Amino acid sequence: MHRPILLIEDNAQNQYLTRYLLEQHGYVVAVAADGPAGIAAARRLDPVMILLDIQLPRMDGYAVAQALRADAALADTPIVAVTSYAMPGDREKALEAGCTGYVEKPIDPDTFVSVLHDYGLPLAGGDRS
Ligand code: MN
Helix, strand or coil: CCCCEEEECCCHHHHHHHHHHHHHCCCCEEEECCHHHHHHHHHHHCCCEEEECCCCCCCCHHHHHHHHHCCHHHCCCCEEEEECCCCCCHHHHHHHCCCCEEEECCCCCCCHHHHHHHCCCCCCCCCCC
């Protein structure tokens, strides 16, 4: 079984669109709808990459990124913030919290996966486990 991409996202439409796009490219996708569930899923699934919404219930994405980075087993897992926040400084805040990269919503279906490769997503089917 290939390791999944973990999507931590509370919006059902964004979950659907992102999952669809990644599955079209051959990836397995696991979804968690809030921060604590996402952290638990990351520890359980050892994902190849974590896509992290910032506006989440219970914990914001910055706190989730910090918690993920505090776990030695996840210290090197690429984490990409995917957020509709477009305020100056948000990218820096995401990187300071431990994210590897930052993608603004709405995602561009033509470039999204390519950008994720730039941030360390392995090719689909490339089983590193
Ligand atoms: Mn959200």
